[in-house]
Amino acid sequence: xxxxxxxxxxxxxxxxxxxxxxxxxxxxxxxxxxxxxxxxxxxxxxxxxxxxxxxxxxxxxxxxxxxxxxxxxxxxxxxxxxxxxxxxxxxxxxxxxx
Amino acid sequence: xxxxxxxxxxxxxxxxxxxxxxxxxxxxxxxxxxxxxxxxxxxxxxxxxxxxxxxxxxxxxxxxxxxxxxxxxxxxxxxxxxxxxxxxxxxxxxxxxxxxxxxxxxxxxxxxxxxxxxxxxxxxxxxxxxxxxxxxxxxxxxxxx
Numbered sequence: 001x002x003x004x005x006x007x008x009x010x011x012x013x014x015x016x017x018x019x020x021x022x023x024x025x026x027x028x029x030x031x032x033x034x035x036x037x038x039x040x041x042x043x044x045x046x047x048x049x050x051x052x053x054x055x056x057x058x059x060x061x062x063x064x065x066x067x068x069x070x071x072x073x074x075x076x077x078x079x080x081x082x083x084x085x086x087x088x089x090x091x092x093x094x095x096x097x098x
Numbered sequence: 099x100x101x102x103x104x105x106x107x108x109x110x111x112x113x114x115x116x117x118x119x120x121x122x123x124x125x126x127x128x129x130x131x132x133x134x135x136x137x138x139x140x141x142x143x144x145x146x147x148x149x150x151x152x153x154x155x156x157x158x159x160x161x162x163x164x165x166x167x168x169x170x171x172x173x174x175x176x177x178x179x180x181x182x183x184x185x186x187x188x189x190x191x192x193x194x195x196x197x198x199x200x201x202x203x204x205x206x207x208x209x210x211x212x213x214x215x216x217x218x219x220x221x222x223x224x225x226x227x228x229x230x231x232x233x234x235x236x237x238x239x240x241x242x243x
Binding site for chain 1: 119120122123124125126128129132133135136137139140141143144145162165169172173174176177180181184185188
């Protein structure tokens, strides 16, 4: 697997700073938290936030590097749909783009 | 629904454009929307995976190891190290806050105790003074006699 730079310097305080109350509520709505109502000391929402940031970074950089958009210096929809189709890791997104 | 997806990733996409993609690279509107929808799917998938691990352990509460196991299951092993670091940092932060709050409570209790001691000392002094005042007139009577 190639090396894709991830912003691993995302410290807890930085993540907490961008994790606003409204975003936490939104995450709680999107995630099926009704299934597991008890949070371990608030770690779960923080974890979701951090892993989501890492995922978005990875998806975007992978798609840009493997896509055709870099010829035009742009990340496009087709770059993302190609990623979902060709990469096993991102296969779970295939239904979203086709 | 679209607005909700975009709210999830709005800040991240903007910050990422500056730090991770080469200079001058644009992210099209459709790409932003696609990333946002992908983010929602990721959250559902990740929490569902983590929940499966919790259920295997006969727990209703998600814990850190469920989260890390889910990332490995989803083939996002690259996320495991930064998540571990973040969780450790979070636990240290919580421990520090707890110790600071306990110390503050101890200091407050100590202050309250010393204030009470001062108060009771003052009351004792007042009682002594009252006793002395009561005794003096008797001495005067004796002198007169």
